Amino acid sequence: MLTRFEQAIGLIDEANAADPNQELHDGEPCPKELLYSQRMTGWLERLEPGASEPLRLAARAQHIRRWEIPRETYPMDRQGYRAWRTDLGKFHAQASAAILGKAGYDKQTIERVGSLLRKENLKTDPDCQTLEDVICLVFLENHFEEFARQHDEEKLLNIVRRTWKKMSERGHEAALELRLPAGARRIVEKALA
Numbered sequence: 001m002l003t004r005f006e007q008a009i010g011l012i013d014e015a016n017a018a019d020p021n022q023e024l025h026d027g028e029p030c031p032k033e034l035l036y037s038q039r040m041t042g043w044l045e046r047l048e049p050g051a052s053e054p055l056r057l058a059a060r061a062q063h064i065r066r067w068e069i070p071r072e073t074y075p076m077d078r079q080g081y082r083a084w085r086t087d088l089g090k091f092h093a094q095a096s097a098a099i100l101g102k103a104g105y106d107k108q109t110i111e112r113v114g115s116l117l118r119k120e121n122l123k124t125d126p127d128c129q130t131l132e133d134v135i136c137l138v139f140l141e142n143h144f145e146e147f148a149r150q151h152d153e154e155k156l157l158n159i160v161r162r163t164w165k166k167m168s169e170r171g172h173e174a175a176l177e178l179r180l181p182a183g184a185r186r187i188v189e190k191a192l193a
Contacts (some may be wrong), residue, residue, distance in 0.1 A: 005053060007055070011102060012037060012064055013034060013038075013060075016036075019032050019066075020066055023035050033066050037062065037063060040135070040138055040181055046174075057109075057128060058113045061095070061113065062131070064142050065091075068091070089117055094115070095118045098113045119131075119132065130168075133171030136166060137171065140178055140180070144180070144184050145180070148183065
């Protein structure tokens, strides 16, 4: 019989497996958000092996059903980006709440996971900061190179600097150990110089 944690992870994965967007992984197409959630779990296990159960659930649900709220439906400026991110946080919290309730979690745990997904108390809540570090590490390791091909250097430098500000010292140390392709490494080094 599955534990409620295993049941919740299975339901989150099932929801993310419905992502119509695909990403190649080891030469095979994979639903993009399913792969993302697995990467989140992997980085969390590396960064914080003793993570609390709410943090482990939040990491897995970080992008749950994200494709349902496309970036293009918001103005393509900084204000539109912020509004999109805020709405996504609320959406992910609601989507995970339904799953966690179905798996038998109590209201307190569901609210805690929602708080983490909405990034409440980012710099003062250690779990929220760890989640942010994991998000940034997954981005740098798996998405930055492709992102860099689509944007000019000045924008990339600003994004790396903003990403760096969100991270803790522990996150910085992990990021500096990443094996980034030469072009991406050059941008990161230039941004941090």
